[in-house]
Each structure stands twice: as structure tokens, then as C-alpha cells.
Amino acid sequence: MTGPAAVPALSGTQESILAAYTELIEELGSDDVSYRVIARRAGIAERTVFRNYPTRVDLLLATAAWIEATLFAREESRSIFDIPLAIREAMERYDARPELAHVVAETAMRGVSGASPSPGREQLERLLDAEAPALDPARRRAIVAALSHLDSVGTWVTLRREFGMDRRDIADAAAWAAEAVLDGIRHT
Amino acid sequence: MEEPVDTATAILASAAVLLRERTFDDISYRALADEVGISERTIYRQYPTRAHLLAALSNWIERTCFPLPPFVTVSDFHAAVHERFRAFDASPAYAYVGARAAAISPTLDTEPAYITRAIEAMLDVAAPALNRRDRRRVAASLRYFSSAMFWARLRTGFDLDAGEICDAFDQAVGAVLARLPAATWAEPRATTPGPGRTEPLVSRPGPGRTEP
Structure with missing residues (x-):
């Protein structure tokens, strides 16, 4: 995600449910947390959790969106050429919260029934158009898609898993790849 | 009835069949057990969590389909x-x-x-x-x-x-x-750049640049 994500306004109760579930994911993993345990941690009744989030999938998607918008939030980029810096910072944030990073990555890979896999797309398009207004549509689309892909927690997950990279190596490789994608529009 | 050679694989093959009509989240261990013709407990023994099942199913699909x-x-x-x-x-x-x-x-x-x-x-x-x-x-x-x-x-x-x-x-x-x-x-x-090599995002000035 690139800028502040569009998260529907949450009630105080909802926010305390999501925060409680987030804590428990970090302590226990996302599989083993019951609604009863979440309710107890949030200090509310179990049926209140059910009323707000009728299914586990509802709860998980809301939690992933909340994590993206709060714990993984970052300053808005003012230029498309700031995106590699934002990506570098994002990778460092993901690395500090590995359990949560996996949860957010996984919810974005569920197809249409999951979280949006490219929440920053519109902002990237806006920034790219400001810098390179005359790009042909296929190139514009390819650049936005490549940056959107790099600017996601999937990058951190993949580089860590497939190459055993640490925080510094992941931040470096992701930002480097984003600079490569931007090379094509530096002089337009 | 012949025993399946490998219960773990039989479970994955059945999960793949169920995936044609529902999402992974909608495949319960109960439904999977019925599909394979084994007990739910056997599935838990093979795949203690849905994450285990997902990882194994992905590996199996990768090998057999992709x-x-x-x-x-x-x-x-x-x-x-x-x-x-x-x-x-x-x-x-x-x-x-x-x-x-x-x-x-x-x-x-x-x-x-x-x-x-x-x-x-x-x-x-x-x-x-x-x-x-x-x-x-x-x-x-x-x-x-x-x-x-x-x-x-x-x-x-x-x-x-x-x-x-x-x-x-x-x-x-x-x-x-x-x-x-x-x-x-x-x-x-x-x-000799191979035939599959296509133009990078970097624009090269002048004629001769062809879009793939």
C-alpha cells in the first residue's frame, strides 16, 4: 500500500476487537484464536464480536485492513520517485512484525473474496501521470503494476522465504527493483 | 476397497477436486473427510492446521498442474x-x-x-x-x-x-x-539476444524500437 488506505470508519468497539485480535495473532498465530479469547482480551461480550464480525473471514479481512492502515501506515509519497523510499521503509516495518506481515500478505492473495491486492494503485497512477503524462497505456499499466507489486508485504514475505534475506537486504533489493522500474521514465 | 497408497496425497487430490466448486475457505475438514471416505480425525493427523493443508495442497498442485x-x-x-x-x-x-x-x-x-x-x-x-x-x-x-x-x-x-x-x-x-x-x-x-527478449521499460531513443 502506498498512501493511507481507505478504511471504513470504525466504532470504538470494532477498533478494540481488531486491536485485541492483532495482539493475539502475534502471541498465538492466526489459526488458534477463538472469538471467546478475543472477547476476553477486548473486555467485551463474545456476542458483540459476532455481531460486528459474523465470520472469521470477516474478522480477518477487517483486521488485515486495520493493520495496513495503522501499524504499517507510512507517510504519503509526494512524487513517484519517492516510492522506492516508501518501499524501503515499509519493508522495515514488515520485518518488525513478521506474524502480522504474513496475515496481511495472505489476505491480499485470496482473489475477489479477499482484500485488495493493490490498494495503492490509484495513488501510483496519479503520481506517475504527474511525472510522465504521455506514457502509452500498456507501459503505464506495467509500471504501476510493477510498483504496486513491489510496494506490498508480499515482497517482504517472498524475499525472506525464498532467499533468507534479512531486513536490510530485503529493503535494499525492493527499493533497487523499484528504481529499475522508474529508470524508464527518468528522462521523459 | 483398496487402501489408498498414501492417505496424505489422497486428501490433497480430493481437496483439489473440491476447489473446482468452492474456495479453499469453504472446504471444511468434514466435507473433505466425506470426499476421501476417511475420518475427520485422520485429516487432522495429516494436516493439524488449515495452514498445513494449504501449504501441502499448493505443493501438490504445483507438481501436478503447473x-x-x-x-x-x-x-x-x-x-x-x-x-x-x-x-x-x-x-x-x-x-x-x-x-x-x-x-x-x-x-x-x-x-x-x-x-x-x-x-x-x-x-x-x-x-x-x-x-x-x-x-x-x-x-x-x-x-x-x-x-x-x-x-x-x-x-x-x-x-x-x-x-x-x-x-x-x-x-x-x-x-x-x-x-x-x-x-x-x-x-x-x-x-545474439534470444527471441524471447523484449524491450525493457527504459526507452531507447530513435527508430527500430518495436513493441512486443
């Missing part, structure tokens, strides 16, 4: 990834399982995927003079742009079909490889 064509050169690599993306498009439910399994917190000590090793081997041959840091950057970029996650993101988030995803892949990989100085490359690529 075998990676071998590649040695960069142009073969492009061709192999195109073939995979087209196969993903033909079986999206299976491909999403792969993308999703690649995102979860690893359940077992997961080995790097075969494609990761193949990309590293390709770079060893194609760019023997490349320094270690840049080699890691390039390998990581090529790996991530050739992933099921890339296909899934572009399909769901950008509404692209396999042809458009292959094009975006070629442009991204072209941009990454264009960062490396020409002297990096072993002879064959410098003199």
Missing part, C-alpha cells in the same frame, strides 16, 4: 514464466492457492522453490561477472516478478488477462536487467 518448464537462458526464462502465467489463467482457483500458500507464515522448514534455484543458476551462467549484491537484487526481482503472487495481484487488482500479465512481466524484467552494464553478461546474450 510444472515449471526448464530454462537456462534469459529468453527461456521468459518463455517458461509465460507458460506458467497462461496455465494459471486456465486454472485460476489452483493458482490462487499457490499465491496464498506463498504468503502464509511457513509451517514446515520450507525449502526455496525450484524456480528460485533455477533463476540463481541462470544468472550464474548468464552473468558470471556480476557482484554478489547485484546478483541478489536481480535474482530477488526476477523471482518476485515471476511469482504466482504477481499473477494474482495483476489479475485481481488490475483485471488483466494472461497476455497482459506476460507483457507487464516482460517489461518489469527488462527494466531490472537493463540496470546491469553490458559487460556483466556472458558472450551469448551480448551478441
Whole structure:
């Protein structure tokens, strides 16, 4: 995600449910947390959790969106050429919260029934158009898609898993790849 | 009735059948047990959590439905990834399982995927003079742009079909490889670029530039 994500306004109760579930994911993993345990941690009744989030999938998607918008939030980029810096910072944030990073990555890979896999797309398009207004549509689309892909927690997950990279190596490789994608529009 | 040779595999084959009509989340252990004709407990013994099941199912699908064509050169690599993306498009439910399994917190000590090793081997041959840091950057970029996650993101988030995803892949990989100085490359690529090599995102001024 690139800028502040569009998260529907949450009630105080909802926010305390999501925060409680987030804590428990970090302590226990996302599989083993019951609604009863979440309710107890949030200090509310179990049926209140059910009323707000009728299914586990509802709860998980809301939690992933909340994590993206709060714990993984970052300053808005003012230029498309700031995106590699934002990506570098994002990778460092993901690395500090590995359990949560996996949860957010996984919810974005569920197809249409999951979280949006490219929440920053519109902002990237806006920034790219400001810098390179005359790009042909296929190139514009390819650049936005490549940056959107790099600017996601999937990058951190993949580089860590497939190459055993640490925080510094992941931040470096992701930002480097984003600079490569931007090379094509530096002089337009 | 013959005992299934391997219960773990029978479970995965049945899960794959169920995936044709429902999402992974809608496949309960109960339904899966009925489909295989075994007890729910047996499934829990094989796959203690849904994350275990997802990881194993993804590996099984990868082996049986999406075998990676071998590649040695960069142009073969492009061709192999195109073939995979087209196969993903033909079986999206299976491909999403792969993308999703690649995102979860690893359940077992997961080995790097075969494609990761193949990309590293390709770079060893194609760019023997490349320094270690840049080699890691390039390998990581090529790996991530050739992933099921890339296909899934572009399909769901950008509404692209396999042809458009292959094009975006070629442009991204072209941009990454264009960062490396020409002297990096072993002879064959410098003199005769393969047929699968496409224009990078870097615009080259002057005529002769053709869009793929």
C-alpha cells in the first residue's frame, strides 16, 4: 500500500476487537484464536464480536485492513520517485512484525473474496501521470503494476522465504527493483 | 476397497477436486473427510492446521498442474514464466492457492522453490561477472516478478488477462536487467539476444524500437 488506505470508519468497539485480535495473532498465530479469547482480551461480550464480525473471514479481512492502515501506515509519497523510499521503509516495518506481515500478505492473495491486492494503485497512477503524462497505456499499466507489486508485504514475505534475506537486504533489493522500474521514465 | 497408497496425497487430490466448486475457505475438514471416505480425525493427523493443508495442497498442485518448464537462458526464462502465467489463467482457483500458500507464515522448514534455484543458476551462467549484491537484487526481482503472487495481484487488482500479465512481466524484467552494464553478461546474450527478449521499460531513443 502506498498512501493511507481507505478504511471504513470504525466504532470504538470494532477498533478494540481488531486491536485485541492483532495482539493475539502475534502471541498465538492466526489459526488458534477463538472469538471467546478475543472477547476476553477486548473486555467485551463474545456476542458483540459476532455481531460486528459474523465470520472469521470477516474478522480477518477487517483486521488485515486495520493493520495496513495503522501499524504499517507510512507517510504519503509526494512524487513517484519517492516510492522506492516508501518501499524501503515499509519493508522495515514488515520485518518488525513478521506474524502480522504474513496475515496481511495472505489476505491480499485470496482473489475477489479477499482484500485488495493493490490498494495503492490509484495513488501510483496519479503520481506517475504527474511525472510522465504521455506514457502509452500498456507501459503505464506495467509500471504501476510493477510498483504496486513491489510496494506490498508480499515482497517482504517472498524475499525472506525464498532467499533468507534479512531486513536490510530485503529493503535494499525492493527499493533497487523499484528504481529499475522508474529508470524508464527518468528522462521523459 | 483398496487402501489408498498414501492417505496424505489422497486428501490433497480430493481437496483439489473440491476447489473446482468452492474456495479453499469453504472446504471444511468434514466435507473433505466425506470426499476421501476417511475420518475427520485422520485429516487432522495429516494436516493439524488449515495452514498445513494449504501449504501441502499448493505443493501438490504445483507438481501436478503447473510444472515449471526448464530454462537456462534469459529468453527461456521468459518463455517458461509465460507458460506458467497462461496455465494459471486456465486454472485460476489452483493458482490462487499457490499465491496464498506463498504468503502464509511457513509451517514446515520450507525449502526455496525450484524456480528460485533455477533463476540463481541462470544468472550464474548468464552473468558470471556480476557482484554478489547485484546478483541478489536481480535474482530477488526476477523471482518476485515471476511469482504466482504477481499473477494474482495483476489479475485481481488490475483485471488483466494472461497476455497482459506476460507483457507487464516482460517489461518489469527488462527494466531490472537493463540496470546491469553490458559487460556483466556472458558472450551469448551480448551478441545474439534470444527471441524471447523484449524491450525493457527504459526507452531507447530513435527508430527500430518495436513493441512486443
